[in-house]
Amino acid sequence: MCAYVLRRSIRDISLYGNITSHHFPLLINVKVCYSVYKICLRHDTFLFFTLGLSITCPEGFENHNSRCYKVLDVPSSWAEAKVYCSVIGGDLAIIDDANEHGIITGIIQRLHGSNDVHHWLDGSDVLAENEWRWMGHHGGSKPITYTKWNPGQPDNTDSAEHFLELSNFWHGAFNDMRGDVRRGFVCEAR
Numbered sequence: 603m604c605a606y607v608l609r610r611s612i613r614d615i616s617l618y619g620n621i622t623s624h625h626f627p628l629l630i631n632v633k634v635c636y637s638v639y640k641i642c643l644r645h646d647t648f649l650f651f652t653l654g655l656s657i658t659c660p661e662g663f664e665n666h667n668s669r670c671y672k673v674l675d676v677p678s679s680w681a682e683a684k685v686y687c688s689v690i691g692g693d694l695a696i697i698d699d700a701n702e703h704g705i706i707t708g709i710i711q712r713l714h715g716s717n718d719v720h721h722w723l724d725g726s727d728v729l730a731e732n733e734w735r736w737m738g739h740h741g742g743s744k745p746i747t748y749t750k751w752n753p754g755q756p757d758n759t760d761s762a763e764h765f766l767e768l769s770n771f772w773h774g775a776f777n778d779m780r781g782d783v784r785r786g787f788v789c790e791a792r
């Protein structure tokens with residue numbers, strides 16, 4: 603509406619040719635309208651940035667770079683953790699790059715300092731030994747491209763370690779572990 607009035611006012615001014623003092627009310631109208639228009643523009647920009655650069659996380663998740671994370675210290679098998687994350691609106695976390703690795707290890711360090719704790723991530727080689735994938739849902743698994751294995755890992759101890767955990771004691775390095783061991787876990791919503 604305001605934009606329409608502004609366009610209309612500018613057109614009307616141009617019809618007058620040389621503007622004289624008796625056109626002041628019109629000019630004032632344009633000035634006021636233009637001010638409102640700028641406010642409208644700012645408002646739209648604000649909405650754009652609010653909606654475009656940040657997303658609303660499920661309750662209890664924290665937002666980092668438009669992704670949402672929640673660390674839960676509920677001792678769970680890998681499969682239980684997977685279900686838990688799904689129920690609260692996410693999935694077990696995947697790590698795409700060093701930046702995301704830093705974000706997740708940072709959250710865990712904030713919660714646990716340097717304590718010897720481990721948290722499940724979404725990785726597994728349960729489909730084929732030593733072919734590590736982020737498991738996802740509904741056939742959406744994908745190969746793990748970024749890795750931060752602790753030296754000597756994955757070692758597939760007793761031919762039974764098929765699930766990926768993040769070791770806070772090893773400064774966030776990856777380890778393969780049996781899936782029935784009870785760990786905390788990291789959920790992520792995208």
Ligand SMILES: [Ca+2]
Binds near residue numbers: 758764
């Ligand atoms: Ca394995």
Ligand SMILES: [Ca+2]
Binds near residue numbers: 756759763777778779
């Ligand atoms: Ca291992």
